[in-house]
Amino acid sequence: MYRVEKTEIPGVLILTPMVFEDQRGFFYEAYSEKALQEAGIDFMAKQENRIMNEYVGVIRGLHFQNVPYAQAKIVRCTKGHVDDVAVDLRKDSTTYLKWVMVGLSAQNHKQLYIPKGFAHGVISRESHSEIEYYVDETYCPEADRTVRFDDPLIGIKWDVETPILSAKDQNAPLYKESDCNF
Numbered sequence: 001m002y003r004v005e006k007t008e009i010p011g012v013l014i015l016t017p018m019v020f021e022d023q024r025g026f027f028y029e030a031y032s033e034k035a036l037q038e039a040g041i042d043f044m045a046k047q048e049n050r051i052m053n054e055y056v057g058v059i060r061g062l063h064f065q066n067v068p069y070a071q072a073k074i075v076r077c078t079k080g081h082v083d084d085v086a087v088d089l090r091k092d093s094t095t096y097l098k099w100v101m102v103g104l105s106a107q108n109h110k111q112l113y114i115p116k117g118f119a120h121g122v123i124s125r126e127s128h129s130e131i132e133y134y135v136d137e138t139y140c141p142e143a144d145r146t147v148r149f150d151d152p153l154i155g156i157k158w159d160v161e162t163p164i165l166s167a168k169d170q171n172a173p174l175y176k177e178s179d180c181n182f
């Protein structure tokens with residue numbers, strides 16, 4: 001069972017599982033189709049991805065896959081602390097090009113549900129932070145798109161002095177409406 005919180009962007013949800021703690025530590029259901037259904041989320045995982053960011057200030061993103069490989073994602077942080085970002089690229093949305101940033105940590109156990117139609121990015125706030133996330137569609141390099149993390153049209157406040165990026169993300173183009181087919 002999840003506690004479900006809405007964000008400023010309809011469809012993007014913060015899911016907090018019920019955590020059972022005792023003298024040994026904790027237990028919780030990290031992924032449950034039934035709990036997702038009860039939360040009104042139609043999601044079937046096809047792939048689980050893991051990321052480790054060695055340094056504070058590592059940014060990955062902004063990434064998405066186009067239709068028919070568009071991916072919904074459920075992201076959680078299993079070590080350290082990250083800020084996870086979803087950018088609304090649904091052209092018919094009232095929150096088109098708006099973004100939300102949610103703190104995910106190994107302590108708060110929060111998960112971010114990002115529907116299809118969004119770009120995703122993440123920044124590490126602690127060294128060696130790890131995230132694990134499920135996607136409901138398989139990886140398809142041909143459908144994969146990258147938008148600049150600091151695109152002024154989107155204006156994400158990353159609050160970082162020296163971001164650390166892959167060459168691909170560093171050289172990513174600014175957002176163009178024609179980039180995505182949502």
Ligand SMILES: Cc1cn([C@H]2C[C@H](O)[C@@H](COP(=O)(O)OP(=O)(O)O[C@H]3O[C@@H](C)C(=O)[C@@H](O)[C@H]3O)O2)c(=O)[nH]c1=O
Pocket residue numbers: 049051060061062063064120121122139166168
């Ligand atoms: C995303 C992905 C990458 N790869 C490979 C391709 C490449 O050689 C290597 C590293 O890929 P990238 O540099 O694109 O990885 P990365 O920059 O970590 O990309 C990730 O960023 C976050 C924000 C997301 O939302 C993810 O979906 C994904 O796009 O991993 C897969 O084999 N399967 C996958 O699902």
